[in-house]
Amino acid sequence: MFSRIARTYDLLNRVLSFGQDQYWRKYAIGKLSIASPGEVIDLCGGTGDMTFQLLKQRPEDQATLTDFALPMLSIARKRMESNGSCAEVACADALQLPFLSERFDAAMCAFGIRNWRDVEVGLKEVHRLLKHEGEFVILEFLRSGNRKVEALKKLYLRNILPWMGFLASGNYRAYRYLVDSMEQFYSDEEFQAIIERNGFSISHKKRFFLGVCWCYVLKKTGERMG
Ligand SMILES: C[S@@+](CC[C@H](N)C(=O)[O-])C[C@H]1O[C@@H](n2cnc3c(N)ncnc32)[C@H](O)[C@@H]1O
Structure with missing residues (x-):
């Protein structure tokens, strides 16, 4: 699906x-507090926005951009050629990544976790890849828990967003999926519980846009529970 909408x-x-x-x-x-230069992996990195932003803010870091949709990565590569950024690029499933354990100082994932088949499997994989006390920065759309905000969001998500997506990309279903995945994902409380039982502590958290978008900064702590 992401391959079909990559262009727009x-x-x-x-x-x-x-x-x-x-x-x-x-x-x-x-919000990343790891020492620079660090080695950072961008999961579900798509067309590379997080990787480019990382290299802008922390030019000494070594970045690895991953995603399982090749057309998204092809656009990232073209953007890299035109803006002179340099990152390793790997086409891979975030739930099963082809990298050695404890290789990375930090991981990041913007608007990707919601799409994972199993969030706990993904967190386990990130836990494996990170060094001790490594950081994991997440941006994600969560359910806000506020009924008025949810009603407003529903209005926008159901009536406006898929049609705008359709007009620009010609693909209504992809943007309808985006809406469903946002409505079905966890609330902050639910997500926090999952994070904490998978060997991470939350070192920073911020909500944007009336609690529709959230930023979490996690630190790898001990062993995972279960
Ligand atoms: C909403 S886009 C976000 C892209 C980018 N991180 C950004 O900030 O714009 C979600 C991306 O996650 C990728 N994705 C979803 N599930 C994945 C998985 N299990 N493994 C690898 N990539 C995945 C999709 O191909 C898509 O490029």
Whole structure:
């Protein structure tokens, strides 16, 4: 599905988030506290927005961009050639990554976790890849828990977003999926419980846009429970 909308993905991100998405990425990367230069993996990195922002804010870091949709990565590569950024690129499933354990100082995932078949399997994989006390920065859309906000969100998500997606990309189903995945994902409380039983502590958390978008900064702590 992401392969089919790759061409118009970046433009729609800017429009559908009312120009906020790049600010959220900048904020999230600004919260990384690992020493520089560090080795950082971008999971579900798509067309590379998080990786580019990382290299802008922390030019000494070594970045690895991963995603399982090749057309998204092809766009990332073209963007890399035109803006002179340099990152390793790997086409891989975030739930089963082809890297040695404890290789990375930090991981990041913007708007990808919601799509994982099994969030706990993904967190286990990130836990495996990170060094002790490594950081994991997440941006994700969560259910806000506020009934008025949810009603407003529902109005926008069901009546406006899929049609704008359709007009720009010609693919209604992809943007309808985006809506369903946002409505079905966890609330902050549910997500926090999952994070904490998978060997991470939350070192920073911030909500944007009335609690629709969240930034979490996790630290790898001990062993996972279960
Ligand atoms: C909403 S996009 C986010 C892209 C990018 N992180 C950004 O900030 O714009 C979600 C991306 O996650 C990728 N994705 C979803 N599930 C994945 C998985 N299990 N393994 C690898 N990539 C995945 C999709 O191909 C898509 O490019």
